[in-house]
Amino acid sequence: PESESLDLELQLPVFLLSSPAAPELPILERRNWLIHQHYIRKDYETCKAIIKDQLQETNGMCEYAIYVQALILRLEGKIQQSLELFQSCAILNPSNADNLKQVARSLFLLGKHKAAIEFYQEAARLSEKDWEISHNLGVCYSFLKDFKNAEEQLNIALQLNKHDRTFMMLGKVHLLAGDTDKAIEVYKSALGKYQKAFEHLGNALTFDPNNYTAILAAGSMMQTHGDFDVAMNKYRVAACAVPESPPLWNNIGMCFFGKKKYVAAISCLKRAHYLSPFDWKVLYNLGLVHLTMQQYASAFHFLGAAINLNPRMGELYMLLAVALTNLDDVENAIRSYEQAVALDE
The missing domain is CATH 1.25.40.10 (Tetratricopeptide repeat domain)
Structure with a gap:
């Protein structure tokens, strides 16, 4: 196959001669910020070392440290161990829907779809109108060949967020159920969504022809449909505004790849890699x-x-x-x- 940060502007008083000591964070949360920083940088070994110290200091009662340790174990393919740690998080904080969703996700990866459904349903009671829960419930039901419930949950997910993954999954469910006509309708709806998105991008570019984000999005959609020359023209405009953008150079590289200009593709991709290693x-x-x-x-x-x-x-x-x-x-x-x-x- 998805972190949020809050930027706070702190300003010291102009005539402050001596500042009071910073408030002590509760012992359970003292290293959470450091764990988070190393995790999002993908420095997992350092992250695990800090987690170990934090858990020793808190006698294994730090929910966030356990949660991140479970995420790392899952990335390493240790799904069962990851599941056990997410279950510990759910015991420490049973009112946190994210803990239950992660337990459900681990059960799904272990092929325990019925158990995963139970945890997703419990999470849904804590977090209403959650696209992720409804979508994943639909996926679990499809694995159990319960196509009626799968269709119901995926339609709920689409009401919350018209995500392409949900359109694709719903179409697949209809095909598995032998209803080709409904599958075609779903795929047509998905295409209509993209057509509207393209129209909105066109409107955005009309009002702001140098909008880098809109240019990149429009070029990406053209590139997906094989219009490499048109996409390249869009990217040339974007390159003037943001010449150091890794996604831009990645997309330009893959345009050259689509045109079978492999040396140029490698050159652009290596620039993207240099900018975002x-x-x-x-x-x-x-x-x-x-x-x-x-x-x-x-x-x-x-x-x-x-x-x-x-x-x-x-x-x-x-x-x-x-x-x-x-x-x-x-x-x-x-x-x-x-x-x-x-x-x-």
Whole structure:
């Protein structure tokens, strides 16, 4: 396959000669800010070390430290251990819907769809009108082949947020239920949503022709439909406003890839990587282009780096397996294919 921050402007009094000591944070929360900083930077080893100290200091009673430790374990593929820690969070703070949603998510990843539904339903009682809960309930019901409840929950999710993932899932549910006509209607509705979005982008650009965000979004939609030259014209305008934008250079690189200009694509993607070295999508694209050019060692390097940043995406392991196969490392290629299949189930 989603952190929020609040910026507060603090101003000291002009004639303050001595400032009082900063208020002591409760012992349970003293290192939460530091844990958060290292987690969002993907510095997981340091994060785990701070969490260990925090839990020792609080006798294992710090909810946030346990929560982040569980997130890291899940990223490492240790789903059962992650589940147990999220359950601990739910015991420490049973009124927090996020804790219950994470328990449900872990149960879903373990294939325990009925149990996941129970926790999502409990979370829904605490957090009404939550798109994520309704969408995930629909996904769980679809795995149980309860297509009626799946359709109901996905329609509720669409009322809350017309997300493309929900449109796609609802269409899939109709296909699985054998109702092709309804599936086509859902897909047409999704296309209509994108058409309206494109019209809104056009209006935004009419009022502000140099709006970088709108230009990038419009170019991305054109690029998705294969209009690479038109998208490139949009990106040229954006490049004048924000020449150091990683998403911009990533998209330009993939435009060149679509036009089969692979050397230019690699040049643009490497610029994006220089500007944003921890963006797994850029690394993924670099791996893909190098695979296409049959430069398998370079593809292995970039795909391996992408997997370190996003270890839960099966497609990355599949591409890595292709690179390994061409490097005559059959044993590790098989392992990569197996991991890709396991993540795709």
